[in-house]
Amino acid sequence: MRKTLGLGAALVLAVALLASTAQAGKSKQNVTNLTFATYVWQPTTVKAMNAIVDSWNKSHAGIQVHIVPVDVNSVHDKLLTSFVGGAAADIVHDEAADIAGFTQQGYLANLSPLIPKALKAEIPQSVWNVTNFGHKIAGVPIMLQTYNVFANMTILKAAGIKAPTVARPWTWTQFRSAAKKLSTNGNYGVCWGLKSPTATIQTLSLNWGGQWNYLEKGKWVLKVGQGERTTLTTIHDMIYSDKSVDPAGVGLSGSAVLPAFFAGKCAMTIQGNYQAQGMIEQSPKGFNWAMFPPLKGQSQNQAANPQTLSISAQSQHKAEAMQFIAYALNSQNMAKLSAGDWLIPAAPSAAKLVVSSTKHYGSWKNAVAAVPFFKKANWVTLGPYARWKAEVATPAFRQYLANQIDLGKLTSQLVDGWNSIRG
Amino acid sequence: MIVSSRPKRARTFQYTALLLYMLFLAFPLLWLLSVSFKGPRELVELHPHLIPREVTLSNYTDALHGDIGIGDVTLLHAAWNSTKVAILTSLLTTFVGLPAAYVLARTRGLLSRLGLGWILLSQMFPLILIIIPIFLLLRTLHLTDSHTGLIFVYVVWTLPFILWMLQSYVRGIPRDLEEAAMVDGASRITVLRTVIAPLLAPGIVVTALFAFITAWNEFFLALVLLQTPSLTTLPLLLARFVGVEGIVRLGPLAASALLATLPSLLLFTIIQRWLTRGLLSGAVKG
Numbered sequence: 001m002r003k004t005l006g007l008g009a010a011l012v013l014a015v016a017l018l019a020s021t022a023q024a025g026k027s028k029q030n031v032t033n034l035t036f037a038t039y040v041w042q043p044t045t046v047k048a049m050n051a052i053v054d055s056w057n058k059s060h061a062g063i064q065v066h067i068v069p070v071d072v073n074s075v076h077d078k079l080l081t082s083f084v085g086g087a088a089a090d091i092v093h094d095e096a097a098d099i100a101g102f103t104q105q106g107y108l109a110n111l112s113p114l115i116p117k118a119l120k121a122e123i124p125q126s127v128w129n130v131t132n133f134g135h136k137i138a139g140v141p142i143m144l145q146t147y148n149v150f151a152n153m154t155i156l157k158a159a160g161i162k163a164p165t166v167a168r169p170w171t172w173t174q175f176r177s178a179a180k181k182l183s184t185n186g187n188y189g190v191c192w193g194l195k196s197p198t199a200t201i202q203t204l205s206l207n208w209g210g211q212w213n214y215l216e217k218g219k220w221v222l223k224v225g226q227g228e229r230t231t232l233t234t235i236h237d238m239i240y241s242d243k244s245v246d247p248a249g250v251g252l253s254g255s256a257v258l259p260a261f262f263a264g265k266c267a268m269t270i271q272g273n274y275q276a277q278g279m280i281e282q283s284p285k286g287f288n289w290a291m292f293p294p295l296k297g298q299s300q301n302q303a304a305n306p307q308t309l310s311i312s313a314q315s316q317h318k319a320e321a322m323q324f325i326a327y328a329l330n331s332q333n334m335a336k337l338s339a340g341d342w343l344i345p346a347a348p349s350a351a352k353l354v355v356s357s358t359k360h361y362g363s364w365k366n367a368v369a370a371v372p373f374f375k376k377a378n379w380v381t382l383g384p385y386a387r388w389k390a391e392v393a394t395p396a397f398r399q400y401l402a403n404q405i406d407l408g409k410l411t412s413q414l415v416d417g418w419n420s421i422r423g
Numbered sequence: 424m425i426v427s428s429r430p431k432r433a434r435t436f437q438y439t440a441l442l443l444y445m446l447f448l449a450f451p452l453l454w455l456l457s458v459s460f461k462g463p464r465e466l467v468e469l470h471p472h473l474i475p476r477e478v479t480l481s482n483y484t485d486a487l488h489g490d491i492g493i494g495d496v497t498l499l500h501a502a503w504n505s506t507k508v509a510i511l512t513s514l515l516t517t518f519v520g521l522p523a524a525y526v527l528a529r530t531r532g533l534l535s536r537l538g539l540g541w542i543l544l545s546q547m548f549p550l551i552l553i554i555i556p557i558f559l560l561l562r563t564l565h566l567t568d569s570h571t572g573l574i575f576v577y578v579v580w581t582l583p584f585i586l587w588m589l590q591s592y593v594r595g596i597p598r599d600l601e602e603a604a605m606v607d608g609a610s611r612i613t614v615l616r617t618v619i620a621p622l623l624a625p626g627i628v629v630t631a632l633f634a635f636i637t638a639w640n641e642f643f644l645a646l647v648l649l650q651t652p653s654l655t656t657l658p659l660l661l662a663r664f665v666g667v668e669g670i671v672r673l674g675p676l677a678a679s680a681l682l683a684t685l686p687s688l689l690l691f692t693i694i695q696r697w698l699t700r701g702l703l704s705g706a707v708k709g
Contacts, residue, residue: 035650037650041663041666041667042666043672067652068650068651068652069652069655069663071646071659071662071663072665072666072667073662073665073667074646074662077646077647078646078647081554081555081558081647082650084555084558084559085555085558085559085562085567086562087558087562087567087568087650089650193669195669196668196669252669253668253669253670254668254669254670255668255669255670255671256669258467259467259468259469260469262467262468262469263468263469265469272668274667275670278670281463282463282464282466282467283464284464285464
């Protein structure tokens, strides 16, 4: 028995020793250590972010920044736990729609008095509005995404279809007509992966002014009006009436339909503009692709939901954290981050740098041309949105797109779900 | 003498069925192997082939040396972290669980019944429900962002199931064997050491292996509790290859996943003879 007890004690000691050796040395005197939780994921962006942090640490010996990697698919869970547990990083990388809830719960610092004038002036007011929660700016916008048509130009040219330009973008009617024309010989005009349909549908609804959430008598209500209905029925009709969207791809993710697009089974695909990086890395040699400007309904508006850098309310070094944010998001650095992810920089000066330094000039020009059309979508700043999206909207949209429920049933599910979650 | 061809045919059929079943079981691993040797363009072909047309080792280079965005952490570093955590979890869980399981199996009374009921009840709480209380508790103990804290949580998390498994193994050993040894003059400790321990060995190995695999594969607790890049475990590292909205760096992920399965495969190979050894092999001696 003594032997057993001794063995046990040795084991516990071994655990404690092993783990204690893993604790990194934290601080030296007169050095402010900042932790920076970031979910950058694409290798190109990871490289850019590491380079930015390294260059900061070299030039600012008194303020050292340490990256805390966050899994891109668990950002909310990770941040929530660390906020509640009082162990949040000083600087937090997230997105506007997600920080709304954290701001309401008081986990994020008010950046308004901290943001340098130069940084404030770099980013358009329309983008700042998205991270402004009742005169409290909770995040500095970094970069944004749009949903664009990507086309196999060889197929389009063979069919005699001319590509749209920034000056003459396609309307939805033109896009629909091209998709129908290109649906021949068992091939489809469009492959559209709508496994996560909510963000796509809601963003594109702004093309017809559909805001989904409206303020009525001091309460945010959810309405499926003309703008929202037009978006929904257009997509649904393309799948089931026009038969120009491959129904087999609708339940897949955006990247899962790329093999069919590369194989010429469909002439076009609608994707987040960041998929351009996938096109470069994965498309077959000689594959002639292009990304078109955003489609036009009544307008080309799309929702601005930028990635953001925020400062935790628990941070003891808010001023230093803002110094780093201002450095990380100067035009040159923002351009480097955006180029890696193929996302649109929040600052037009950074956008100019990206466009002038890329091989894919045409597609980048089309991407950047979307900046004036970024509009604040009401849902982005609403606290209950994240839960409604996950629990109500996504399953309901999936059912509608699979033709399992009609528009009336979808509407009642969405509205009832919102009312129940909003309380 | 006439020899029937029936048994031979039956044996051929059995082996064919076994071979097909083995292929069925091994297919995901074969596919993983195939993907790990394909380039990015071949990975998005509409009609993929099992055998890569252009074999590339770049996925393995990426997996072993590529920048995954976790500081200087490499696959081998994360594998060492996982090994350390899994082995210590396995040892501690078995060490704590073994005596408790013996008492639960051999005593009859209210306390034993309540103990078993509590074990079952504890398995009903979903992890997401208790993650924040666990985090707060570990923070009070200054054990967040450390392997010590992670191991303690893994031990607590796996212990109920380990206890349940072990006590069922103990119950499987006839009480008569202990009584016979005692009639021959053996003390309780001698009985435990010379009769129970050898008979329980396969059960101990199985439960220790279960604890090891649980800790080796666990993702969510490690995700929430660990922050310092150098503490990253394998599942956290593998998750870095999966991006937003279904974008996956499939090649490096397959190469990393394949390398990550090697220690488990090796462990199973070594321990296999323990697993297959008869539970009551000692009872028929003499």
